[in-house]
Amino acid sequence: MAAEVDPHFPYGLDRPKQARGTAGIGMLAGVLTLVSALLPNAFESGLVVLVLFLLLVCIGSFVISAGLFRTASSSKVKAVDRLLNGLDLRGDEDALDLGCGTGLLCAGLAVRLPDGDVTGVDAWVESQLTPNGKAVAKRTLSLAGVKGVTLRTGSIRELPVQDAGFDVIVSRDALAMLPSGAARREAAAEIARALRPGGRVALLEPFGTRAVVEELRARGLTDATRSRRRWSTMPPLRTITATKPAAGA
Ligand SMILES: C[S@@+](CC[C@H](N)C(=O)[O-])C[C@H]1O[C@@H](n2cnc3c(N)ncnc32)[C@H](O)[C@@H]1O
The missing domain is CATH 3.40.50.150 (Vaccinia Virus protein VP39)
Structure with a gap:
């Protein structure tokens, strides 16, 4: 028998702290990426490593939190x-x-x-x-x-x-x-x-x-x-x- 439950019904958000926490970290890392990328000579000094690191944290955090919210929905x-x-x-x-x-x-x-x-x-x-x-x-x-x-x-x-x-x-x-x-x-x-x-x-x-x-x-x-x-x-x-x-x- 292949009955299904309503796929649009809300059954709750798992791991709420982690879902919201990683979204927050992603936003913070996004802002810091922008700020550090706008600094003078950001791409000519060692600062470029920091910019890339923050960008990676931002993308990684958004992927995880989007996955957690999508799983819930x-x-x-x-x-x-x-x-x-x-x-x-x-x-x-x-x-x-x-x-x-x-x-x-x-x-x-x-x-x-x-x-x-x-x-x-x-x-x-x-x-x-x-x-x-x-x-x-x-x-x-x-x-x-x-x-x-x-x-x-x-x-x-x-x-x-x-x-x-x-x-x-x-x-x-x-x-x-x-x-x-x-x-x-x-x-x-x-x-x-x-x-x-x-x-x-x-x-x-x-x-x-x-x-x-x-x-x-x-x-x-x-x-x-x-x-x-x-x-x-x-x-x-x-x-x-x-x-x-x-x-x-
Ligand atoms: C991530 S939720 C998953 C809920 C549900 N199985 C679902 O798929 O939507 C984990 C559930 O396990 C329950 N749980 C955790 N430890 C438990 C324990 N020792 N005994 C009974 N329930 C527990 C929690 O209260 C929570 O409702």
Whole structure:
């Protein structure tokens, strides 16, 4: 089933400090580039190195901040649609979204699972996504026309869900937000615990993917792999996929 969530709906800005910070650095470097380029003999002395350096900082900062804002407005929705379409869902699975934020993946799952249940878990860290919060997620999902998603407050390192309760577990850019490889391994162990036999996991993550794949393998999941980076979002994402062996397999 290839249903899509509204690509123009706002699901929040990830990494708001970095997005605004790099935009600010870009502007400052742009002004300093102009000022230093206008100095007398700017291109005949060692000053030219400074002008070129400032120009590079300006361009680099604008590329990163434009990427972060573009990811928030459209690229992350496309990346999530690709991920969910790739799962080829039947429509009756029970699905869990780790670090659901304002509900982008929950919305995408809900339209694809008319006969299943969708649960989102988040600790609602505002410095990682703005706006963020359970009330924000509820309002966002309702404005997007999505019903029937259960939202739970909790940590993805200690999921507030039962063992073997989900056919599908997904996430985007939430495990990467954890403070260490050990924390990401805890989250991966929780994924293995919460999946039903035969269940599948599909994660989009920019960093720390090796530890997650290793832990999923250590917990007995088969075919645990990570893809190459895709550069359509900022930061670029890898896809991690794995399957929990069916009972008796
Ligand atoms: C960059 S946002 C991504 C949100 C959402 N997955 C999306 O694609 O729009 C990261 C999310 O992970 C959540 N998060 C970070 N650490 C968490 C933890 N330990 N437990 C639960 N959620 C966490 C944050 O609150 C935030 O909503």
